[in-house]
Amino acid sequence: MRCLVVLSVLVACSPARTRDEPVAVPPRPPGERAPASTPPPSIDAAPSAPVDSALAIVDARPALAIVDAPMAWSDARAALTLDYRRAHSDAEAIDLTIVPRVIVLHYTAGDSAQGTRSYFDHTEIEASRTELRRGGKVNVSSHFLVDRDGTIYRLQPETRFARHCIGLNHLAIGVENVGDDRRWPLTAAQVAANAALVRELAATHPITHLLGHHEVMGFREHAYYVERDPAYRNSKPDPGAAFMTKVRAKVSDLGLAGPE
Numbered sequence: 001m002r003c004l005v006v007l008s009v010l011v012a013c014s015p016a017r018t019r020d021e022p023v024a025v026p027p028r029p030p031g032e033r034a035p036a037s038t039p040p041p042s043i044d045a046a047p048s049a050p051v052d053s054a055l056a057i058v059d060a061r062p063a064l065a066i067v068d069a070p071m072a073w074s075d076a077r078a079a080l081t082l083d084y085r086r087a088h089s090d091a092e093a094i095d096l097t098i099v100p101r102v103i104v105l106h107y108t109a110g111d112s113a114q115g116t117r118s119y120f121d122h123t124e125i126e127a128s129r130t131e132l133r134r135g136g137k138v139n140v141s142s143h144f145l146v147d148r149d150g151t152i153y154r155l156q157p158e159t160r161f162a163r164h165c166i167g168l169n170h171l172a173i174g175v176e177n178v179g180d181d182r183r184w185p186l187t188a189a190q191v192a193a194n195a196a197l198v199r200e201l202a203a204t205h206p207i208t209h210l211l212g213h214h215e216v217m218g219f220r221e222h223a224y225y226v227e228r229d230p231a232y233r234n235s236k237p238d239p240g241a242a243f244m245t246k247v248r249a250k251v252s253d254l255g256l257a258g259p260e
Contacts, residue, residue, distance in 0.1 A: 064200045069153040071141060072121040080123065080138035085161050087136060089170040089226050096161040100205040102172040102224060103198055103256075104165045105247065106142065106213045107238040111184045113147040116176060120155060135232055138163055142174035144197060150189030152197055158205070165216055166233055167225040172211075173201060181240045191243065195250035202254050210251070212244040215259040 078096065085093045108116050120141045125132050132140065141162045145153040156162060164174030175194060179186045201207055211219060213236045219225055220233075227233070248258070 064196050065152070066144075066197075067151060067153045069117060069145075069155060071117065071155045072123070073156070074123060077123045077138065080136070081161060081163065084136035084138045084163055085170065088166075088228050088232065089161075091228070098159055098161050098169075098171055100158055100171060100173045100201070100207060102168055102209040102211060103175060103201055103207055104168060104172045104211050104213055104216065105175050105177065105194060105239050105244065106164065106236075107177045107180050107186060107240075107243075108145075109180045109238070111148075111178060113145055113151075113153065113178050116145055116178060117153070117155070131234070135166075135229070136163070140164060142176040144173070144175045146175060146177045146190050146193045146197070148178050148184070148187050148190060150187070150193040152193050158201065165213060167220065167227040168211075168216060170226055171224060173205075173207075177239055177243075181237065181242075186239060186243050191246045191250070194247045198247065198251050198256070199254065202251075202256065208257060210244075210248065210256040211259055212240065213238045214240065215244070219259045 081096055082093060085096065110116060120139065122139045124137045125139045127133060141155065142164045143154070143156055143158045143160075143162055145155055147153070158173045161169055162174055163169055164176075165172055175197060177186055177190050177194065178184070179190070198207075198210060209224070216225075217233060217235060220227075244258075248256075
């Protein structure tokens with residue numbers, strides 16, 4: 001039995017990136033996230049309840065603080081998401097449930113967690129993103145969002161199909177990181193947070209692979225990769241080899257495979 005922490009909050013990927021990508025951690029005893037050197041984004045957070053001291057020592061592994069920030073969800077979005085799943089993954093799909101096997105790390109190409117979160121709230125992809133719109137009307141999203149200070153936001157259940165990565169959405173958890181590789185380079189705090197999140201997810205789900213979004217097109221020959229439209233593909237730079245190398249070094253003991 002593990003002691004986990006989920007804080008409730010209302011947060012925010014940037015529409016600047018042109019990608020086809022773009023949050024459920026099992027119930028955890030409530031508790032407070034360790035203080036950060038800088039405050040989290042300005043989001044209206046509900047106060048967390050105190051942790052039961054009898055539960056707090058059940059697991060020697062430190063609890064991972066995750067801010068619960070569910071993005072907007074509706075019947076219309078569910079229907080569009082199912083349409084997308086049928087078009088690209090499974091023509092006979094009847095629901096949006098997935099069994100996660102892969103974690104895919106991304107970056108937002110923007111500097112605002114709030115902006116990312118707000119963008120994901122949109123039900124449909126905007127008409128100006130013609131290539132993505134061709135693949136389906138439902139907007140992109142991810143399961144988690146990691147801010148520059150290392151704060152982790154859970155946007156939707158990780159067992160729900162989300163549009164964040166061509167070919168792997170049917171079994172992949174998407175993790176967005178606020179920033180890019182030029183104007184807003186990803187931070188050491190984000191490296192640490194991604195490693196902690198990967199470790200937590202791998203302890204909860206049958207995860208076998210950890211990939212960067214930029215590595216996915218090279219993964220097309222793997223049995224996990226499923227895309228019913230062979231012409232539907234893209235080339236993405238995020239989050240970059242340097243970031244993946246740092247995260248992988250922190251979770252090397254998990255034995256997760258890469259794109260090879």
